[in-house]
Every structure is written in structure tokens, then in C-alpha cells.
Amino acid sequence: MRTRVAGTVVLGALALSVLAVPAAQAADESRGDTKISNVVVNGGKPVVVSATGTKTITVSFTATDNSGIAWAQAILYHGTDMDHSDSGAVANTSDGRSACTKVDATTATCKATYTLTAQENLINSVAGGWKVWAIAQGKDNDYVLKENVKSFQAQRLSKLTVNAAPEPVKKGKTITVTGALTRANWDAGTYSGYTAQPVKLQFRKKDSSTYSTVKTVNTDSKGNLKTTVTASADGYYRYSFAGTSTTPAVSAAGDFIDVQ
Secondary structure (H helix, E strand, O other): OHHHHHHHHHHHHHHHHHHOOOOOOOOOEEEOOOEEEEEEEHHHOOEEEOOOOEEEEEEEEEEEOOOOEEEEEEEEEEOOOHHHOOEEEOOOOOOOOOEEEEOOOOEEEEEEEEEEEEOOOEOHHHOEEEEEEEEEEEOOOOEEEEEEEEEEEEEEOEEEEEEEEOOOEOOOOEEEEEEEEEEEEOOOOEEEEOOOOEEEEEEEEOOOOOOEEEEEEEOOOOOEEEEEEEOOOOEEEEEEEOOOOOOOOEEOOOEEEOEO
């Protein structure tokens, strides 16, 4: 229930913020020579949030107009468009707008921070692709509005474990390698198994710094991993997950096997 209430509050804030913008509409629109460019979200990296975590990120962009920039605003949202968004975030400023710093007579760099929080504006169904809605207005009242000026990923933090046994083991005998792939469950505030995902089992010899893939194993209905290999040399086994649009890549710390 907390998630639904929080989600409603976020959407309400988005609606109020848009209504507060004089020319704001869902579709792209412009008048005159105002432009928005160089949009950067979270330093260009996906926004990864833990099961109960909060992440504050920075969104910056360049705004230009031949008369100079009067103000600008960006809103983060998840959905096909702003009118159909199911979650989002407005800037952590008193008016929800970006702080614009004058570069020269026509150009300003605009920046603001935004907060994404598990069980509030982050629930499992909104993991993946998010968008940036933005508007900038010149001092001559020219403006530009972009429905999706930039996209980025909001991802559920992943964890991966590994255990190779028995240890020590005689050369030529069977080693069983188990593990589990879990990721943040933003709805429940805990970690849940990531099911039916391909995960690479990798090995590196004791005196090497490079892992090589031995085989690919799929997680079961609880996110667990289990496979066997033949003991050949001292070294480290690990599982490595390539990641998806909703979940970042992760590799387990290597587990050492002493082969005798």
C-alpha cells in the first residue's frame, strides 16, 4: 500500500510541475531559436538502486537562445510519454526547475539533482528505460519543449555468489559449483532470485589474472545456480552475469580450489 500511495504522490507532483510550466505539453513543441543539447544523466551511467536504497543523481544540459536563457526545467519519468507516465521525479529545488548558470550571452548550463527511492518512485514494474522531459525558455519568450530529450536506465541492484566444493580435491575428480543470482525487489524491500537467466561459470588459474568461460548455466526458479566440472588445476571459480536492461552486470568474487 505504501508503494501505491507514494507512486500517486509522485505522479501528482509531476502533473503539478507540468501545469506550472507556461507552454508545457506532451508532444515536442518549439518557438523561435531556443535549443537544448548535451543532456547528461548520472554521469552517463545507469541509475542502480538497492532493495531499500535511495539514489540522488544529477541531470545537466545546455540551453541556448539568441536572447539568453530565462529558465529551464527537466522531469524524469517512466512510460510511453509524459501523459502516460507511471512514475517519475522532479528536481530537488523549491520550484522544480533546473539551476541555470550563464556561460555567455546566448548559452547557459542547467543542472539539478533528482532522488529515486525504492518503494516510493521505484517499484519493480518501472525498472528499465526512463526518459527526460525538458523545456527551456529564452528571455524573448522563445522556447523549446522535448518529450524525450534523453533516455537512461533505472536498474535493480544485483548480487551474485559462488561456492566450489569439495576443497581440497584430487585432480580428475568432480567439483560442484553452486551460487545464486539475486536482485533488488523494490516492491518488497528485499532481494529475490533472478530466474531463468544465463550466467557464465568462469575459471582462472592460480597464477593468472584472466578468467576464461567454462560454460553457461541458467538460474532456476529461485535464482540458484548449480553445475559440475572436473578438477584440473589450482585456481578460482566464479559466476559472471552480463546484465539486462533492468538489472546491472555482476560477477562473484572468485572461490579458490586447491587441486591435489
